[in-house]
Amino acid sequence: MRPFLALALRCLDGVTQGLNVIGSGLILLLMILVGVDVAGRNLAGAPVAGVPELVTLSIVAIVFLQIPQALRAGRLTRSDALMSWLERHSPLTGKWLETLFDLVSMAVVWVIVSTTWPIFARAWERGEFIGALGDFTAPTWPVKLTILIGGTMLILQFAARILRRWTLPPETEAQG
């Protein structure tokens, strides 16, 4: 059971990191896009069609692709004053409180993911797009898809926190 669990957790981290890489690539692309737009406007006298639309879409994708890794790396914002106090004085209470928080987090993200599903389905079926017809259009469903994927991975990473806390010895709780 235990080796299987460790393998599953490693796979989860691998996928999480993969999403992170895609997100980082998107940031580079964003920089180039805006740069080309500014250059085009000032040097060629014409803005590049579609840059604002693409920027608007990709920021959402960037955030949801990277948020699971942000959690894994311990970067999600929190105030740890009470937690570190509990760790010193009553570690078990701290463990249970952390677990409760992780469960709550899973539920909250689940609400977002499940309600985004119909939004994604509609965007997919109706071929929703942003931009102006005849000039530049981009479909919106890929972005909704990244919310679904990123949200699901975020839930799984919260679950992984619980698993690591209770089942695995501390040393396998790897570097963030």
Next chain:
Amino acid sequence: MTPFEIGLIALAAMFLSVLAGLFVPIALMLCSFLGVWAIKGTPLLASKLMALAANDAISSYFFGVVPLFVLMGFIVAEAGLGRDAFDVANAMFRRLKGGLGVGTVGANAIFAAITGISIASAAVFTKIAVPQMIRHGYAPRFAVGVVAGSSVLGMMIPPSLLLILYGILTEQSIGDLFIAGIGPGLLLALFFAGGIVLMAIFTPGFVGRPKGAPEPLPSRVLLAKGLPIATLIVLVLGGIYGGLFTPVEAGAVGSIGALLIGFALRRLTWAGLWRVLVETGLVTATVCFLIIAAQMYSRMLALSGVPAGLGAWAAGADLGFWGLMILYVAIVIALGMILDSSSIMLILVPLMLPVVVPMGVDLVWFGIVTVLAVEIGLLTPPFGISVYVIKATLDDPAIALADIFKGAAPFALIMLAVLALVIVFPAIAIGLVPGR
């Protein structure tokens, strides 16, 4: 229960759960969800509000450029421009008492003009300035204090990510906000420098006993070090105010400029660039996720009518302008002890806007006051982001977290003095802004 009461309870629940250690964005989302559910009586509407916020809240061109400002900060750091700024500033101030400390402040002021985030400044100057100062006989506690204190300049002197956030929240011109940040930023740098010289003279026990000034640099070297930074500053600020690109586009142009300079100087490697990109991604995701959550929360608050009620209460309570500002600053600084700067701003500003707008407060000036107050929180225990970044970057068990907080304390006091000046003399901030 009236929606107003529900809103107040949700507000209290949010503060409590954040204090208890729930992730801040999750706490905001949870309380918004439960709040809307209680107000509207149906979970369906509440979850729709959440999904809509997740899909739309940051889906705009303004937010699209947030990662580019973070990226610019990290690239200039990776390209070694921080060390250049430090060398140049030291050459300028080497004859002063406490010169290395003043040099660090100067370098931070220069560096702030090419970066928009405090944590980039904190990380860079921990690596460069702290070892140099300790080597020259400064007390370690003072050395880290100087770095912590002067890192806040990164958020005051334009470009600044916090000012952009504020501009988006309150629909103020980001260009105006940037101009308004210059005066207080320079004043802060001046006060820091003066404070360091005074401390070096009157409290040598705190500062340490610096021995000798660093070697002077030949002017050819100085020029070679100063030129890339000067180029980048001219490119970013000149481009904004010359009308070549908007403040939101400056992040992209600055990143590209820093990339080109870094590669031209052979200081940037592909591996380094990739590391910076990943780091940028994590910071962006954290900040933007927080923004999404804060949007849900402010939509919930708007539904409950708490901000409007608060405005009516403030108008009726006869706090007056001064009472209100003192109360506001106190709350911001108190929150700064437990939260990071963007969280505080995203939580408080939507709450405060309906209160201050009827009083005819200049929102650009109010933004500068907010950012200054929020940045004091970066230096105050137990939750001071800048201090944590310094601790993590330092990686030296001999310097404890408490040492950094103690070293930073005089600088937090100086910031408080500058904040008071800006509140009493708004012209420091908005004097330069056209049309005010």
